[in-house]
Amino acid sequence: MQGFWVMSLEIKPQDLAHSCQKPDEIDFQGVKSIRLRKILYMLLPLCLIAGAVIGGLGEGFHSFKITFYITFTAATIFTLWLFKKMMDDIPSTLIILWGRGILANNRARSKSSTGEEYSTQASFEDFTGFIKELESSLNSKRYQILFGLIFSIILLSGYGYEFGSQFHVVDRILLLNAGGLETFLGGAYIFINIYITNSLNDPLSSFVGFIIGPLIGFFLGLVAWRMIAIGLQISKLDRKFDLVPRLKDPDKCGGLEPLGNLCLDNAKILGVWGAFLVLWIIIGPNYASIIWFVPCIQYLLALPLLLALVSFFYPLWGVHLAMLEKKAEMGANLDQIARMINELARKRLDSACHLDHIGEEGKHISGWVDDMDKLQNIYEESAKMPVWPINYQILFKLLTTQALPLLGLTGLGGPVLETIKSILNIFGQSGGM
Numbered sequence: 001m002q003g004f005w006v007m008s009l010e011i012k013p014q015d016l017a018h019s020c021q022k023p024d025e026i027d028f029q030g031v032k033s034i035r036l037r038k039i040l041y042m043l044l045p046l047c048l049i050a051g052a053v054i055g056g057l058g059e060g061f062h063s064f065k066i067t068f069y070i071t072f073t074a075a076t077i078f079t080l081w082l083f084k085k086m087m088d089d090i091p092s093t094l095i096i097l098w099g100r101g102i103l104a105n106n107r108a109r110s111k112s113s114t115g116e117e118y119s120t121q122a123s124f125e126d127f128t129g130f131i132k133e134l135e136s137s138l139n140s141k142r143y144q145i146l147f148g149l150i151f152s153i154i155l156l157s158g159y160g161y162e163f164g165s166q167f168h169v170v171d172r173i174l175l176l177n178a179g180g181l182e183t184f185l186g187g188a189y190i191f192i193n194i195y196i197t198n199s200l201n202d203p204l205s206s207f208v209g210f211i212i213g214p215l216i217g218f219f220l221g222l223v224a225w226r227m228i229a230i231g232l233q234i235s236k237l238d239r240k241f242d243l244v245p246r247l248k249d250p251d252k253c254g255g256l257e258p259l260g261n262l263c264l265d266n267a268k269i270l271g272v273w274g275a276f277l278v279l280w281i282i283i284g285p286n287y288a289s290i291i292w293f294v295p296c297i298q299y300l301l302a303l304p305l306l307l308a309l310v311s312f313f314y315p316l317w318g319v320h321l322a323m324l325e326k327k328a329e330m331g332a333n334l335d336q337i338a339r340m341i342n343e344l345a346r347k348r349l350d351s352a353c354h355l356d357h358i359g360e361e362g363k364h365i366s367g368w369v370d371d372m373d374k375l376q377n378i379y380e381e382s383a384k385m386p387v388w389p390i391n392y393q394i395l396f397k398l399l400t401t402q403a404l405p406l407l408g409l410t411g412l413g414g415p416v417l418e419t420i421k422s423i424l425n426i427f428g429q430s431g432g433m
Helices: 004-010 034-059 064-099 124-138 141-166 169-201 203-235 257-286 291-300 302-329 331-353 355-383 392-401 403-410 414-430
Strands: none
Touching: 034 064, 034 203, 064 124, 064 203, 064 257, 124 203, 141 203, 203 257, 203 302, 257 291, 257 302, 257 392, 257 403, 291 302, 302 403, 392 403
16 A cells, blocks of 8 residues: 555554554555545546646637636545545554554453453554455445436536526527517527537637536545545544544544544545635626626635534534543542542641640641642643644644635635735736736
């Protein structure tokens, strides 16, 4: 498996010290087909870039069609790059969690017939079984085809709208009312002939609209399904395993930071398309053919923003509930520590109140104080056990990836967007846009 050996170097040896199995025995491919990987990661980006260059040289880089194509190409390439990173992160993330003992066997808290507790770490067979189930879900042919077709239709509908704009709805209604169905069909025939003639005069646009666009949409659908599948599988993590977060870890989220970062990759991809819409809110008014559509784009901004938040928090919700349960289970231990602290405090108070015995008891007071301080520190640290597999750094990254959609949707970034728009207008005027 290419790239996996490099990722495995990021795993700390101590996280796998207690494992008798080797992580390199796991072969995971988020995109199992070698041909599909080459198309997504190499051929498709190169073809998109080549198309942008050829189209720009032919029609000028500042025309509406080429500008839209270039921005769409940039968003698609960023999507594929982030998607590849996410596919690469999946096995290393799960191996780290398993190696740390965070993914434990569901029977870990039960006892065998001999009275011995099971190992807290999930068995290698259960772990690899989950990996295979995840891989199978990502590469499901049924859902790949379904989402591929859905996204193909979405991109085809964009070009279909251009056809509909030339064959106006109002004109169709007038024709139908004026002369009935026969007149309507005759008018439709005329409009279709005009459209076909225009298409023959601009074959490149027709080819892109009817062939290339839906084809790109199909591949984006394959990416979209895998994003959904990853979220669904991670949401089942607390049911597949008994999650055992670390009481105190430098990442301040129970050692589960890699899982939070994995879900962040999903949000980043959706953030790219939110930024794409914001960009067209800014530059759209420069083009008469789309200026009236700009207000609709502002409403569309809510969609990628909402999907980004759902794709980030929904998979982690089950993990959050499992962490809450673990913290609740600590309640009895914390209560016992609190009682011990109370007993030591009362002993110290009683000794201080009986001055006639202070000399005899004084040698114990300092020991009681030390014990109380130690127990107090243990109590406070345990009570602060995190209940989310995310920390402030991950939340800051999430906010950063969604900054542009948030500003565009709320209007809080109006001055910022206007400044960007003015800068782009200056460049556009200097370039003859």
